Amino acid sequence: MYDSFNTLKNDCLLCRRCGLCEGRTTVVFGTGNENSNILFIGEGPGEQEDLRAEPFVGRSGKLLDLYLNGIGLDRKKNIYIANIVKCRPPQNRDPLPQEQEECLFWLREQVRLMRPKIIVCLGRISAAKLISPQFKVTVDHGVFYDKKGILMMGTFHPAALLRDPRKKEDALEDFLKLKEQLEKIKAAQN
Ligand code: SF4
Numbered sequence: 001m002y003d004s005f006n007t008l009k010n011d012c013l014l015c016r017r018c019g020l021c022e023g024r025t026t027v028v029f030g031t032g033n034e035n036s037n038i039l040f041i042g043e044g045p046g047e048q049e050d051l052r053a054e055p056f057v058g059r060s061g062k063l064l065d066l067y068l069n070g071i072g073l074d075r076k077k078n079i080y081i082a083n084i085v086k087c088r089p090p091q092n093r094d095p096l097p098q099e100q101e102e103c104l105f106w107l108r109e110q111v112r113l114m115r116p117k118i119i120v121c122l123g124r125i126s127a128a129k130l131i132s133p134q135f136k137v138t139v140d141h142g143v144f145y146d147k148k149g150i151l152m153m154g155t156f157h158p159a160a161l162l163r164d165p166r167k168k169e170d171a172l173e174d175f176l177k178l179k180e181q182l183e184k185i186k187a188a189q190n
Pocket residue numbers: 012015016017018019020021027085086087099102103104106
């Protein structure tokens with residue numbers, strides 16, 4: 001158990017808990033403001049993320065930023081973004097269940113230290129791991145689940161939206177629902 005985000009990050013950057021450490025350039029620990037109320041969680045780093053040590057860069061990242069900015073969120077100011085696995089799976093394959101399980105150690109500590117009020121799972125892998133193994137993004141997206149006091153919602157991975165732009169409207173609705181939830185939290189705090 002860690003008592004600071006910095007110590008956690010320093011140890012994570014040296015992690016060799018699973019085989020994904022062999023092929024990585026960098027450990028992609030996460031980015032953003034760890035004191036914010038909201039945590040976005042994707043699947044794992046791709047090629048650009050691995051090179052730049054930041055989650056959601058490139059075309060996917062730009063699209064995610066558009067959705068975020070549209071509801072007043074900014075990865076540099078008021079959210080935090082991390083992934084289920086922090087090292088790039090080879091050829092961008094899905095992270096294996098054992099790799100996800102090993103890496104969850106770091107994410108659990110991030111969540112414990114952050115104590116976010118809302119977690120948004122970006123894509124199938126993240127939502128299946130954190131919300132329910134039966135989670136189907138096309139059916140269950142945009143629904144908020146209360147898990148031990150944290151509101152959790154799954155929506156489309158931006159890469160899936162680039163592959164199938166017809167889903168963009170659904171994703172926009174999910175982000176508008178997220179905005180509503182954030183407004184409720186803000187109102188309750190005032
Ligand atoms: S993916 Fe996670 S558990 Fe595996 S080596 Fe990287 S940081 Fe460690």
